[in-house]
Amino acid sequence: xxxxxxxxxxxxxxxxxxxxxxxxxxxxxxxxxxxxxxxxxxxxxxxxxxxxxxxxxxxxxxxxxxxxxxxxxxxxxxxxxxxxxxxxxxxxxxxxxxxxxxxxxxxxxxxxxxxxxxxxxxxxxxxxxxxxxxxxxxxxx
Amino acid sequence: xxxxxxxxxxxxxxxxxxxxxxxxxxxxxxxxxxxxxxxxxxxxxxxxxxxxxxxxxxxxxxxxxxxxxxxxxxxxxxxxxxxxxxxxxxxxxxxxxxxxxxxxxxxxxxxxxxxxxxxxxx
Numbered sequence: 001x002x003x004x005x006x007x008x009x010x011x012x013x014x015x016x017x018x019x020x021x022x023x024x025x026x027x028x029x030x031x032x033x034x035x036x037x038x039x040x041x042x043x044x045x046x047x048x049x050x051x052x053x054x055x056x057x058x059x060x061x062x063x064x065x066x067x068x069x070x071x072x073x074x075x076x077x078x079x080x081x082x083x084x085x086x087x088x089x090x091x092x093x094x095x096x097x098x099x100x101x102x103x104x105x106x107x108x109x110x111x112x113x114x115x116x117x118x119x120x121x122x123x124x125x126x127x128x129x130x131x132x133x134x135x136x137x138x139x140x141x
Numbered sequence: 142x143x144x145x146x147x148x149x150x151x152x153x154x155x156x157x158x159x160x161x162x163x164x165x166x167x168x169x170x171x172x173x174x175x176x177x178x179x180x181x182x183x184x185x186x187x188x189x190x191x192x193x194x195x196x197x198x199x200x201x202x203x204x205x206x207x208x209x210x211x212x213x214x215x216x217x218x219x220x221x222x223x224x225x226x227x228x229x230x231x232x233x234x235x236x237x238x239x240x241x242x243x244x245x246x247x248x249x250x251x252x253x254x255x256x257x258x259x260x261x262x263x
Contacts, residue, residue, distance in 0.1 A: 014184055025213055037204070039203045044152045082254055
């Protein structure tokens with residue numbers, strides 16, 4: 001039986017970084033991994049859907065490789081003890097359990113969590129930016 | 142002079158993935174990059190701050206290494222035309238954009254999960 005995990009996630013994880021430091025770190029990556037995907041982006045809709053999940057305090061980004069070797073970022077919601085919000089493995093059983101323990105009429109039978117992917121990579125998609133983070137220099141105005 | 146870029150970012154980029162497919166892909170990464178950082182966590186506050194920046198319709202995540210070789214994800218807001226929100230010009234009114242880092246890596250921070258995506262366990 002899994003022991004109970006202490007709350008350790010506050011929602012305040014992560015913070016600002018100076019642009020010149022960030023630029024030197026993304027440059028390090030490009031130099032170490034020439035030709036690879038350098039960035040991926042997610043539209044605000046999926047990020048907001050995951051943040052709107054009950055008890056979600058943050059988003060975890062997993063490195064992933066598909067079976068063709070293509071890089072992905074897989075995203076999940078995270079709760080206060082650090083666990084990921086993964087969709088229920090046994091929805092029928094869980095629904096029955098939740099139904100039995102339902103605290104009030106109208107409560108959902110089971111929780112629907114989303115795991116996200118299909119981010120847009122650069123290079124490899126339209127309108128990839130040219131700036132200090134992507135190529136090491138500011139775009140010309 | 143940079144040509145004007147067409148607005149092509151809608152905010153709907155990205156979508157759901159079957160958790161078992163995701164688990165096999167994160168496993169591929171762990172198998173191929175043994176001992177490396179497998180994930181980063183950003184709390185909702187910084188994500189919401191950047192999403193709230195004027196004109197922000199998406200977040201871009203840059204792969205990065207610091208000068209000790211440690212992996213980072215650097216995040217920036219993205220405008221409708223795909224440009225990053227890293228600086229602003231062309232207006233008398235300055236706009237301050239935030240670029241984010243300091244995510245919590247796994248392994249190496251409290252609360253790292255044991256689950257389908259992190260070690261294949263249910």
